[in-house]
Amino acid sequence: MKMLKFSTFVAGFALAVATQAVEVGxxxxxxxxxxxxxxxxxxxxxxxxxxxLEWTNHGCPFVVSHYAKNKMQKVQEKWTKKDVxxxxxxxxxxxKQGYCSPEECEAAVKEHxxxxxxxxxxxxxxxxxxxxxxxxxxxxxxxxxxNFAYMGAIDNAPREDGKVSKGADGxxxxxxxxxxxxxxxxxxxxxxxxxxxxxxxxxxxx
Amino acid sequence: MPIRRPRLRNIPLxxxxxxxxxxxxxxxxxxxxxxxxxxxASLTPGKPVTLGLRFKLKKGWHIYWxxxxxxxxxxxxxxxxxxxxxxxEILWPVPKKLPASGMLDYGYxxxxxxxxxxxxxxxxxxxxxxxxxxxxxxLVCHEVCLPGEATLKLQLPIKDRxxxxxxxxxxxxxxxxxxxxLPLPEDRRLTAIRGPKDLKLSLEGAPAPKTATFFPAQPGLxxxxxxxxxxxLENGFELTLKRSEGSPQDVQTLxxxxxxxxxxxxSRAYGISTKLYSLR
Numbered sequence: 001m002k003m004l005k006f007s008t009f010v011a012g013f014a015l016a017v018a019t020q021a022v023e024v025g026x027x028x029x030x031x032x033x034x035x036x037x038x039x040x041x042x043x044x045x046x047x048x049x050x051x052x053l054e055w056t057n058h059g060c061p062f063v064v065s066h067y068a069k070n071k072m073q074k075v076q077e078k079w080t081k082k083d084v085x086x087x088x089x090x091x092x093x094x095x096k097q098g099y100c101s102p103e104e105c106e107a108a109v110k111e112h113x114x115x116x117x118x119x120x121x122x123x124x125x126x127x128x129x130x131x132x133x134x135x136x137x138x139x140x141x142x143x144x145x146x147n148f149a150y151m152g153a154i155d156n157a158p159r160e161d162g163k164v165s166k167g168a169d170g171x172x173x174x175x176x177x178x179x180x181x182x183x184x185x186x187x188x189x190x191x192x193x194x195x196x197x198x199x200x201x202x203x204x205x206x
Numbered sequence: 207m208p209i210r211r212p213r214l215r216n217i218p219l220x221x222x223x224x225x226x227x228x229x230x231x232x233x234x235x236x237x238x239x240x241x242x243x244x245x246x247a248s249l250t251p252g253k254p255v256t257l258g259l260r261f262k263l264k265k266g267w268h269i270y271w272x273x274x275x276x277x278x279x280x281x282x283x284x285x286x287x288x289x290x291x292x293x294x295e296i297l298w299p300v301p302k303k304l305p306a307s308g309m310l311d312y313g314y315x316x317x318x319x320x321x322x323x324x325x326x327x328x329x330x331x332x333x334x335x336x337x338x339x340x341x342x343x344x345l346v347c348h349e350v351c352l353p354g355e356a357t358l359k360l361q362l363p364i365k366d367r368x369x370x371x372x373x374x375x376x377x378x379x380x381x382x383x384x385x386x387x388l389p390l391p392e393d394r395r396l397t398a399i400r401g402p403k404d405l406k407l408s409l410e411g412a413p414a415p416k417t418a419t420f421f422p423a424q425p426g427l428x429x430x431x432x433x434x435x436x437x438x439l440e441n442g443f444e445l446t447l448k449r450s451e452g453s454p455q456d457v458q459t460l461x462x463x464x465x466x467x468x469x470x471x472x473s474r475a476y477g478i479s480t481k482l483y484s485l486r
Contacts, residue, residue: 023451134276135276158279159282196426198277201277
């Protein structure tokens with residue numbers, strides 16, 4: 001009983017800490033994690049560059065539709081070619097949907113023809129909780145100073161499942177990450193710096 | 207009543223095959239059965255009726271409320287109706303809290319009927335039959351999420367005088383009606399105030415309940431999983447809701463459902479849409 005209470009307290013505390021810091025304009029928490037290729041990825045090592053963080057889960061239908069239609073890969077390719085670092089983060093716990101061993105993850109990365117810089121494995125959910133990542137996909141853009149420039153949904157078409165390029169409410173389709181990077185690299189203010197993320201819940205350890 | 211089974215999207219097999227340890231259900235074990243019902247057996251020119259989208263969910267699975275919470279997606283419907291017929295918005299029953307590893311979603315488990323009002327035109331001709339068609343999309347989750355889609359059709363006769371509710375649907379619609387939030391009683395005074403970190407909702411005119419739960423209808427305004435602090439006032443109560451990080455500071459209204467429960471008796475749910483004042 002005591003153990004249970006303690007762990008509940010710790011989890012609550014961790015989330016509270018995460019929500020304190022995670023805000024547009026504030027410093028993005030640093031993290032270190034092994035990627036699917038076995039390399040160490042450290043956010044602060046990319047200081048001076050824009051970094052995109054994409055929470056993912058290969059089994060989530062929202063993620064599947066983005067990858068099956070090649071939509072996510074296209075945006076990844078466009079920006080990694082322009083020296084933007086794109087890190088996918090996989091916070092599914094062992095036994096939960098989307099969890100994979102490094103070998104399995106690396107095979108999935110190749111099969112999906114992912115154009116991200118790396119896929120960071122976070123089975124303990126430590127990085128995800130630090131960022132308060134709630135859904136897959138949940139997107140963050142970190143500016144060259146290490147501050148949050150954008151956070152939220154990948155686009156404004158959660159219902160379209162990649163089928164039609166139109167916003168959910170009939171407004172024109174916007175990929176918020178693409179828009180934020182386009183504006184930021186042109187030296188403009190980011191017009192939509194924060195949105196509500198949509199998708200499957202991140203499959204954290206219970 | 208026709209029942210359409212959910213049709214899973216064409217998730218490429220190559221991708222499915224790559225999913226290690228994916229605990230998705232075996233094909234054929236559908237987690238959601240969806241059907242289109244009408245409260246009455248026939249329609250009458252000029253008289254509105256209530257239709258219903260009924261979801262029968264496998265144990266452990268859920269669908270979502272209009273604000274799904276931290277993840278998920280509300281079901282949606284696109285109507286294809288004869289000329290002059292008009293379907294309204296879904297009337298959302300009071301949802302359940304669906305917690306998952308530090309996050310909170312809102313939705314329904316078991317069996318739920320989502321009522322939809324239908325306007326029948328005066329020009330509808332008795333003796334004819336009309337075909338109502340609804341393209342329904344939903345997301346059903348239990349550890350994993352599966353999108354579903356179905357086109358549901360219902361053929362109904364138009365008669366001079368309406369036939370009473372069919373025995374089968376009567377109870378289902380009554381139950382659905384009972385699960386809808388009510389308007390606040392006239393003698394209650396509701397005030398909502400926004401601060402930089404939280405929103406304070408106070409209701410005066412009756413003693414404080416034992417518990418109060420607010421379900422926010424606006425996504426991204428209230429931190430879903432945060433505790434809601436209830437404080438008794440002299441003849442009412444104040445409920446403190448934690449704002450989401452990055453929620454718009456100048457938000458003008460607060461919409462949602464307030465569920466109150468006393469020591470004894472059933473809970474009461476009220477639909478709320480109120481102006482948010484700022485503290486100076």
